[in-house]
Every structure is written in structure tokens, then in C-alpha cells.
Amino acid sequence: MGIGGSILLIVVGAILTFGLKDTDLGPFNLDTIGWILQIAGLVGLVLTLYFWNSRRRTVVTPAPPAGGTVIPPTTDEVVERRERRY
DSSP: OHHHHHHHHHHHHHHHHHSOSOOEETTEEHHHHHHHHHHHHHHHHHHHHHHHHHHTTOOOOOOOOTTSOOOOOOTTOOOOOOOOOO
């Protein structure tokens, strides 16, 4: 959904919930629809931020210098390699 879509759902839900005086539209209650849209937008925003944050944890190790010796990482460093599989 993305951040933009999530914020759009939250804004439209807030308008339906707090911005309208007449809350009934036939069999539909606009307050309830507004709260549902806000919750869906909030869940989408949290999931988007969670997955974006999990992408940033990848550590890229630099290539060894040409013709030089390879220095192994010390025990204090954490090196993680991930392969993308589609």
C-alpha cells in the first residue's frame, strides 16, 4: 500500500468521522466507516514502516583490494550477507 496510501486512508477516515455532521447515509454509518478506514490506514502504515526498516539491516561488505591480502573481520564485527531471491 505504501506510506502515501496509508496516510490517504487515515485522512479520508478522519474527514468521515470528525468532519461531517450528518453521520447516516442510508443504511451506512459514516462514523463507523471513518474509523474502519483510519484503522486500515494505520495498520498499512505500520506494516510499510516495518518492511522498510527490515530492508535497511543489510550490511554490504566491500570487495578486497586488488592484489592485496584479505583481512578477515574481527570478532567484534557482525557481517551479514543476504541474497535476493525472486
